[in-house]
Amino acid sequence: GIQVEQSPPDLILQEGANSTLRCNFSDSVNNLQWFHQNPWGQLINLFYIPSGTKQNGRLSATTVATERYSLLYISSSQTTDSGVYFCAVWGSNYKLTFGKGTLLTVNP
Amino acid sequence: DAGVIQSPRHEVTEMGQEVTLRCKPISGHDYLFWYRQTMMRGLELLIYFNNNVPIDDSGMPEDRFSAKMPNASFSTLKIQPSEPRDSAVYFCASSSRLAGEQFFGPGTRLTVL
Numbered sequence: 001g002i003q004v005e006q007s008p009p010d011l012i013l014q015e016g017a018n019s020t021l022r023c024n025f026s027d028s029v030n031n032l033q034w035f036h037q038n039p040w041g042q043l044i045n046l047f048y049i050p051s052g053t054k055q056n057g058r059l060s061a062t063t064v065a066t067e068r069y070s071l072l073y074i075s076s077s078q079t080t081d082s083g084v085y086f087c088a089v090w091g092s093n094y095k096l097t098f099g100k101g102t103l104l105t106v107n108p
Numbered sequence: 109d110a111g112v113i114q115s116p117r118h119e120v121t122e123m124g125q126e127v128t129l130r131c132k133p134i135s136g137h138d139y140l141f142w143y144r145q146t147m148m149r150g151l152e153l154l155i156y157f158n159n160n161v162p163i164d165d166s167g168m169p170e171d172r173f174s175a176k177m178p179n180a181s182f183s184t185l186k187i188q189p190s191e192p193r194d195s196a197v198y199f200c201a202s203s204s205r206l207a208g209e210q211f212f213g214p215g216t217r218l219t220v221l
Contacts, residue, residue: 030207041197041215048209086151090207094164096141098151 023087133202
Protein backbone atom coordinates (compact mmCIF):
# COMPACT_ATOMS: atom_id res chain seq x y z
CA GLY A 1 0.00 0.00 0.00
CA ILE A 2 0.87 3.67 -0.10
CA GLN A 3 3.51 4.86 2.38
CA VAL A 4 3.22 8.18 4.21
CA GLU A 5 6.22 9.63 6.03
CA GLN A 6 6.10 12.72 8.18
CA SER A 7 8.98 14.77 9.47
CA PRO A 8 10.14 15.76 11.94
CA PRO A 9 8.59 13.29 14.40
CA ASP A 10 8.92 15.80 17.23
CA LEU A 11 9.26 19.56 17.30
CA ILE A 12 9.62 21.96 20.21
CA LEU A 13 9.13 25.69 19.64
CA GLN A 14 8.99 28.88 21.60
CA GLU A 15 5.80 30.86 21.22
CA GLY A 16 6.04 33.16 18.23
CA ALA A 17 8.35 30.93 16.19
CA ASN A 18 7.58 29.61 12.71
CA SER A 19 7.75 25.98 11.61
CA THR A 20 7.42 23.74 8.58
CA LEU A 21 6.12 20.18 8.72
CA ARG A 22 6.67 17.81 5.83
CA CYS A 23 4.69 14.87 4.44
CA ASN A 24 6.13 12.56 1.78
CA PHE A 25 4.02 9.91 0.07
CA SER A 26 5.03 7.01 -2.12
CA ASP A 27 2.39 7.10 -4.87
CA SER A 28 -0.02 9.42 -6.66
CA VAL A 29 -2.96 10.55 -4.55
CA ASN A 30 -6.49 11.83 -5.07
CA ASN A 31 -6.83 13.49 -1.70
CA LEU A 32 -4.50 14.84 0.95
CA GLN A 33 -5.62 16.16 4.29
CA TRP A 34 -3.82 17.77 7.22
CA PHE A 35 -5.28 17.29 10.68
CA HIS A 36 -4.46 18.63 14.13
CA GLN A 37 -5.10 16.25 17.00
CA ASN A 38 -5.40 18.41 20.08
CA PRO A 39 -4.48 17.31 23.61
CA TRP A 40 -8.09 16.18 24.14
CA GLY A 41 -7.80 13.77 21.23
CA GLN A 42 -10.03 15.56 18.74
CA LEU A 43 -9.03 15.38 15.08
CA ILE A 44 -9.51 18.82 13.61
CA ASN A 45 -9.48 19.38 9.86
CA LEU A 46 -6.88 21.89 8.79
CA PHE A 47 -6.66 21.52 5.01
CA TYR A 48 -8.03 19.40 2.20
CA ILE A 49 -5.30 19.96 -0.37
CA PRO A 50 -4.68 17.37 -3.12
CA SER A 51 -2.58 19.99 -4.93
CA GLY A 52 -1.69 23.67 -4.82
CA THR A 53 -1.51 26.09 -1.93
CA LYS A 54 -4.09 27.15 0.66
CA GLN A 55 -3.96 29.52 3.59
CA ASN A 56 -6.08 29.82 6.70
CA GLY A 57 -4.92 32.48 9.12
CA ARG A 58 -1.50 31.61 10.50
CA LEU A 59 -1.51 28.24 8.77
CA SER A 60 -0.84 27.46 5.16
CA ALA A 61 -0.23 24.29 3.19
CA THR A 62 1.30 23.41 -0.15
CA THR A 63 1.03 20.10 -1.97
CA VAL A 64 3.25 19.30 -4.95
CA ALA A 65 1.54 16.17 -6.18
CA THR A 66 4.01 15.52 -9.01
CA GLU A 67 6.86 15.37 -6.49
CA ARG A 68 4.78 13.54 -3.88
CA TYR A 69 5.08 15.83 -0.90
CA SER A 70 3.11 18.34 1.09
CA LEU A 71 4.22 21.04 3.52
CA LEU A 72 2.33 22.60 6.41
CA TYR A 73 3.53 26.03 7.57
CA ILE A 74 2.71 27.38 10.99
CA SER A 75 3.63 31.00 11.58
CA SER A 76 3.76 32.90 14.88
CA SER A 77 3.05 29.71 16.81
CA GLN A 78 0.88 29.78 19.93
CA THR A 79 0.65 27.35 22.84
CA THR A 80 -2.75 26.26 21.53
CA ASP A 81 -1.01 24.95 18.41
CA SER A 82 0.47 22.13 20.50
CA GLY A 83 -0.60 18.62 19.62
CA VAL A 84 -0.02 16.07 16.88
CA TYR A 85 -0.24 17.02 13.22
CA PHE A 86 -1.23 14.25 10.84
CA CYS A 87 -1.00 14.05 7.11
CA ALA A 88 -3.37 11.57 5.43
CA VAL A 89 -3.60 10.60 1.78
CA TRP A 90 -6.18 8.81 -0.35
CA GLY A 91 -4.48 6.73 -2.98
CA SER A 92 -5.14 3.87 -5.34
CA ASN A 93 -5.84 1.56 -2.40
CA TYR A 94 -9.10 3.49 -1.82
CA LYS A 95 -8.26 4.23 1.79
CA LEU A 96 -7.21 7.28 3.76
CA THR A 97 -3.72 6.33 4.95
CA PHE A 98 -2.27 8.31 7.84
CA GLY A 99 1.32 9.15 8.61
CA LYS A 100 2.69 8.68 12.12
CA GLY A 101 2.35 12.39 12.85
CA THR A 102 4.52 15.24 14.11
CA LEU A 103 4.26 15.99 17.82
CA LEU A 104 4.47 19.77 18.23
CA THR A 105 5.06 21.40 21.59
CA VAL A 106 4.87 25.18 21.80
CA ASN A 107 6.27 26.59 25.02
CA PRO A 108 5.22 29.98 26.40
CA ASP B 109 -24.58 21.08 11.36
CA ALA B 110 -23.60 19.29 14.57
CA GLY B 111 -20.79 17.37 12.92
CA VAL B 112 -20.18 13.66 13.36
CA ILE B 113 -21.61 12.42 16.64
CA GLN B 114 -20.26 9.41 18.53
CA SER B 115 -21.38 7.69 21.69
CA PRO B 116 -20.34 6.82 24.25
CA ARG B 117 -17.28 9.06 24.63
CA HIS B 118 -15.71 6.66 27.11
CA GLU B 119 -16.36 2.98 27.69
CA VAL B 120 -14.78 0.76 30.30
CA THR B 121 -15.68 -2.90 30.21
CA GLU B 122 -14.38 -6.27 31.27
CA MET B 123 -12.88 -8.87 28.99
CA GLY B 124 -15.52 -11.02 27.37
CA GLN B 125 -18.26 -8.41 27.42
CA GLU B 126 -19.99 -7.10 24.30
CA VAL B 127 -19.26 -3.50 23.36
CA THR B 128 -21.32 -1.38 20.98
CA LEU B 129 -20.08 1.94 19.64
CA ARG B 130 -22.42 4.32 17.85
CA CYS B 131 -22.04 6.96 15.17
CA LYS B 132 -24.24 9.53 13.47
CA PRO B 133 -22.65 10.97 10.31
CA ILE B 134 -23.08 14.47 8.99
CA SER B 135 -26.43 14.78 7.26
CA GLY B 136 -26.12 14.31 3.51
CA HIS B 137 -22.81 12.45 3.67
CA ASP B 138 -23.02 9.16 1.80
CA TYR B 139 -19.75 7.71 3.10
CA LEU B 140 -19.11 6.58 6.65
CA PHE B 141 -15.76 5.31 7.94
CA TRP B 142 -14.68 3.60 11.17
CA TYR B 143 -11.06 4.02 12.33
CA ARG B 144 -9.06 2.79 15.29
CA GLN B 145 -6.16 4.66 16.89
CA THR B 146 -3.53 2.93 19.02
CA MET B 147 -0.02 3.89 20.03
CA MET B 148 1.44 0.90 18.25
CA ARG B 149 -0.46 1.05 14.94
CA GLY B 150 -1.51 4.69 14.70
CA LEU B 151 -4.75 5.50 12.87
CA GLU B 152 -6.05 2.68 10.72
CA LEU B 153 -9.22 2.20 8.69
CA LEU B 154 -11.43 -0.65 9.85
CA ILE B 155 -14.39 -0.46 7.46
CA TYR B 156 -16.33 1.97 5.34
CA PHE B 157 -19.88 2.23 4.00
CA ASN B 158 -21.39 3.90 0.96
CA ASN B 159 -25.14 4.52 1.03
CA ASN B 160 -25.39 2.17 4.04
CA VAL B 161 -23.64 -0.71 2.23
CA PRO B 162 -20.26 -2.01 3.51
CA ILE B 163 -17.69 -1.50 0.76
CA ASP B 164 -14.34 -2.46 2.30
CA ASP B 165 -14.04 -4.33 5.59
CA SER B 166 -10.50 -5.59 5.03
CA GLY B 167 -9.27 -3.61 8.03
CA MET B 168 -11.57 -5.33 10.51
CA PRO B 169 -9.18 -7.23 12.76
CA GLU B 170 -11.15 -10.43 13.20
CA ASP B 171 -14.60 -11.99 13.44
CA ARG B 172 -15.15 -10.52 16.88
CA PHE B 173 -15.65 -7.16 15.15
CA SER B 174 -18.80 -6.34 13.19
CA ALA B 175 -20.27 -3.12 11.82
CA LYS B 176 -23.70 -2.20 10.53
CA MET B 177 -25.39 0.80 9.03
CA PRO B 178 -29.16 0.26 9.17
CA ASN B 179 -29.93 3.74 7.81
CA ALA B 180 -28.23 6.88 6.52
CA SER B 181 -28.01 8.47 9.95
CA PHE B 182 -26.76 5.65 12.16
CA SER B 183 -23.96 3.11 12.31
CA THR B 184 -22.69 0.72 14.98
CA LEU B 185 -19.39 -1.02 15.57
CA LYS B 186 -19.70 -4.06 17.80
CA ILE B 187 -17.00 -6.10 19.51
CA GLN B 188 -18.05 -9.47 20.91
CA PRO B 189 -16.33 -10.75 22.97
CA SER B 190 -14.03 -7.87 23.84
CA GLU B 191 -10.36 -8.40 24.75
CA PRO B 192 -7.81 -6.13 26.44
CA ARG B 193 -5.96 -5.66 23.12
CA ASP B 194 -9.08 -3.97 21.73
CA SER B 195 -8.42 -1.01 24.01
CA ALA B 196 -8.05 2.01 21.72
CA VAL B 197 -9.79 5.15 20.54
CA TYR B 198 -12.37 4.42 17.87
CA PHE B 199 -13.24 7.22 15.45
CA CYS B 200 -16.09 7.55 13.05
CA ALA B 201 -15.80 9.85 10.02
CA SER B 202 -18.05 10.85 7.15
CA SER B 203 -17.62 12.33 3.70
CA SER B 204 -19.82 13.48 0.83
CA ARG B 205 -17.78 11.62 -1.79
CA LEU B 206 -15.32 8.76 -2.00
CA ALA B 207 -12.03 10.69 -2.04
CA GLY B 208 -13.55 13.79 -0.52
CA GLU B 209 -12.72 15.57 2.71
CA GLN B 210 -13.42 13.40 5.73
CA PHE B 211 -14.75 14.85 8.96
CA PHE B 212 -14.13 13.00 12.20
CA GLY B 213 -16.21 12.57 15.30
CA PRO B 214 -14.79 13.07 18.80
CA GLY B 215 -13.99 9.38 19.19
CA THR B 216 -14.83 6.71 21.76
CA ARG B 217 -12.06 5.76 24.17
CA LEU B 218 -12.49 2.05 24.91
CA THR B 219 -10.76 0.35 27.80
CA VAL B 220 -11.13 -3.41 28.18
CA LEU B 221 -9.95 -4.71 31.54
